[in-house]
Amino acid sequence: MSARLQDYLDRLQYKGPHCCTLPVLRDLAAAHVTAVPFENLDMLLEKPVSLDWEVLWDKLLVSRRGGVCHELNHAFYYLLQALGFDVSLGSAGVDTDDDELEHMNIRVKLKGKTYLVDVGFASGLIPPLCLEEGAEQTGYGERFLFRREEGDVLALLKFDRATGMYQPLHRLYRPERRAADFIPGFQAASIPGATPFSSYIICSRGTQENRCRLVRNRLMVSNSAGARKILIGNREECITVLERYFGISPAPDFSEARWKAIMNGS
Numbered sequence: 001m002s003a004r005l006q007d008y009l010d011r012l013q014y015k016g017p018h019c020c021t022l023p024v025l026r027d028l029a030a031a032h033v034t035a036v037p038f039e040n041l042d043m044l045l046e047k048p049v050s051l052d053w054e055v056l057w058d059k060l061l062v063s064r065r066g067g068v069c070h071e072l073n074h075a076f077y078y079l080l081q082a083l084g085f086d087v088s089l090g091s092a093g094v095d096t097d098d099d100e101l102e103h104m105n106i107r108v109k110l111k112g113k114t115y116l117v118d119v120g121f122a123s124g125l126i127p128p129l130c131l132e133e134g135a136e137q138t139g140y141g142e143r144f145l146f147r148r149e150e151g152d153v154l155a156l157l158k159f160d161r162a163t164g165m166y167q168p169l170h171r172l173y174r175p176e177r178r179a180a181d182f183i184p185g186f187q188a189a190s191i192p193g194a195t196p197f198s199s200y201i202i203c204s205r206g207t208q209e210n211r212c213r214l215v216r217n218r219l220m221v222s223n224s225a226g227a228r229k230i231l232i233g234n235r236e237e238c239i240t241v242l243e244r245y246f247g248i249s250p251a252p253d254f255s256e257a258r259w260k261a262i263m264n265g266s
Contacts, residue, residue, distance in 0.1 A: 005082050007061050008075075011035060020085050022110055025117065025128050026139075028083075030206075032076055032119040037066035037205035037246040040197045044262050045252055049186045051179045053078055065248060066205075068197060070186050072120030073104045074179055080108065080117075089177040090116070092156075092170040100173045101185045107131070107176075116156070116172065122197075123213075124158070125206045126169070140206065141224075146172075200265035201238070203246045212245045217263040219245065235259040 009015075012031040017024055042059075050056075056075045059065050066072065073089075080087045086109040093102045106117040108128070118126040127139025129146070131154065136145045143159035145166060152174055157166035189195045196202065203214040211222045219230040219241055232238050235256055242248040254262065 002082070004057060004061075005079070007057075008079050011061050011064065018083050020083065020110065022115070022128070025080075025085070025108060025110070025115065028079070029076075029117055029119055029128055030140075032072070033125055033206045035247075036060060036072060036119070037203055037248065038068065038072065038120060038122045039066040039203040039242075039246060039248060040068050040201065041065075041248070041252045043068065043190050043198045044201065044258075045254075046190070046192060049183065049190050051183065051186075066203070066246065067120070069118075069120035069122065070104045070179075070182050073106055073118060076117070076119045077106050080106065086110070089179065090172065091175070091177050091181070092172045094170055099185070100175075101177070101182055103170065104177070104182050105170075105172075121169070122202055122204050123169070124204075125211065126156075129156070131172075196265075199262075201262045203242065203248075205246050210245075214241060214245070216265050221245070232263060238263055 012028070012035045014028060014031040016027050051070055051074045056071055059067060059071070060075055077087055077089060088107050090105050090107045091101045091103065092105055093099050095102065104120070108115045108117050114131045115128045116131055117128045125140040129137050129139070129144055131146065133146050133148050133154065136143055138144070145157055147155045147157060149155050149171065154172040155168050156170040156172060158169050160167045190198050193199050200216045201214060205212050209223055213220045217232040219232060221228055221230065232241055238259060239251040242251050
């Protein structure tokens, strides 16, 4: 095993087997969402967009940071490929019906079946799911299913306890993608103020005990006992939250005015 591969597994605190099986895939994905947060701080810093492995390795493993969906899923793609999984990149639309490259995800083939793998969805945790229409699947305490839509598109739905109905998360597209396919959209989304991800702070992370999500100046921490909301009042409190709940330390070097802007979305 290469030193870098071991560094990645150490970052995930993963000590299990390396065989290409569904249980291993599930354990690796769970370790990833626990150890590596979704966070958009580099987009707010207006740093150059890159999906190059050297850049990702330095950011996620050396600096022990997180990233947005493109970075997290592309890095995890490298890891799975290095471990011998039959893996490819896929795409999805999240907030739009016409942007097939809005979101990057991973497809893994195991014993004649294909699984959706996504360790970079900002709005919640998605376990590895078999790409089969109609059958309910579970993971991370949630219920999911796929529904066929027009144009050979699979919609991923998640059960909403509040409404008692399934709600759409993604519209998955069939073609296999390359990392370069996502760069133009990634660059456009990084333009200051162009999207929520380049406008205000967004972080999320799952742990064994909690699910944590920070949007602007509101931190939501949920677990089996319920959920609580924490309002963040200033720069120092935000830095403390980034370190305590998302493992981001040291915090990026924003000015006081910039901290205020990204906490309030202005």
